[in-house]
Amino acid sequence: FKRHEKLGTRYIHLDTSDTNNAFAIALRTIPQDSTGVAHILEHTTLCGSKRYPVKDPFFHMLKRSLNTFMNAMTSADWTCYPFSTQNEQDYDNLLNVYVDSVFFPELKELDFRQEGHRLELITKRMKEDIDNDNKILLERKGVVYNEMKGKMSDPSDLFAMHTDKNVFSDTIYQHNFGGDPEVIPQLTHKQLKEFHAKYYHPSNAVFYSYGDLQPCLRQLHELVLSKFSPLDSLRDIDDSITLQPYYESPVKHIACEGPPDAFLGEPDRQTRMCMTWLCNRVDDVEDTIGLMVLSQLLLNGPNAPFYQQMIATGMGYSFTTNTDVIQ
Missing domain, CATH: 3.30.830.10 (Metalloenzyme, LuxS/M16 peptidase-like)
Structure with a gap:
């Protein structure tokens, strides 16, 4: 340096x-x-x-x-x-x-x-x-x-x-x-x-x-x-x-409006929703990794609690998760 x-x-x-x-x-x-x-x-x-x-x-x-x-x-x-x-x-x-x-x-x-x-x-x-x-x-x-x-x-x-x-x-x-x-x-x-x-x-x-x-x-x-x-x-x-x-x-x-995805079909089934939490700073590496692991445990895979409640019950047909670092 x-x-x-x-x-x-x-x-x-x-x-x-x-x-x-x-x-x-x-x-x-x-x-x-x-x-x-x-x-x-x-x-x-x-x-x-x-x-x-x-x-x-x-x-x-x-x-x-x-x-x-x-x-x-x-x-x-x-x-x-x-x-x-x-x-x-x-x-x-x-x-x-x-x-x-x-x-x-x-x-x-x-x-x-x-x-x-x-x-x-x-x-x-x-x-x-x-x-x-x-x-x-x-x-x-x-x-x-x-x-x-x-x-x-x-x-x-x-x-x-x-x-x-x-x-x-x-x-x-x-x-x-x-x-x-x-x-x-x-x-x-x-x-x-x-x-x-x-x-x-x-x-x-x-x-x-x-x-x-x-x-x-x-x-x-x-x-x-x-x-x-x-x-x-x-x-x-x-x-x-x-x-x-x-x-x-x-x-x-x-709430905001946007165009439907042409590849998904059925525009009336394309409502999107998200819940977002403001968490740690970008330079807090330990908390960032911890949140990524927590996200995987709670949300990722068919055995995850979120999957069981959202997909298995038919409440929704798809979801994604993200732990981002911006500020």
Whole structure:
């Protein structure tokens, strides 16, 4: 483990004999709404950078490199850019592309419109129009917009989102970090760039490497750390996360509507219900494991008490359990 003296950047290297070497850049990204700004930024950073001003260098590397894994992912309070490869030269190439894309992206407005949201003119032939005239319509599109539109039309994803929204109603975890299709259009290109300037900084980053290659400290210094002033690390940014306090009494019953699952049939039998308890913090490993074991004992398998009461009696036809760690 290393920490940069002036910028505060953290670097973790796990030295092993594994020839499949991995690298990742992780940043704390805290959304204040459901515009999906962190998710859209994750996409847009990979559309071209200062040293690689070509369209979608990430996807060029997907096709050309010898990688065993390449991706980028957004969660409720962090964004991560990982890759792995067994070839040393390929490792260096990917490292160059990744760090330049993350810290020095072009963030063009056209890329924002492509990845985030935009309005497109479409021509739709109206069946009832006997004169064969065309009607001009506007349609909302965007890679992330379409992705989240599909996700929010899935009953299970929508149900989980509403659960988090109500359980963590006083925290950032109430927001749809991937983006709510009804809110995504409120995000502007300016806000996207401001979010990048706020959170995509070495002082807010953790570098992680794994494998039998030597730590890439020198490359990271030359490619990233030397480009930033130590004064930048003194930025006045409140990136603290308020935790949801425990409830003093049971929360009222909350109901929401959603689409039926087309694969299950019989929409009138697709009512979903859940009971959720706010438990321990994410860093309390012992309690987390204990709750997972308790969940298995009480709920999992045909001999479990919950199964006997829910399924065997015909009260319900399916159930699932989950012990999640969010805050």
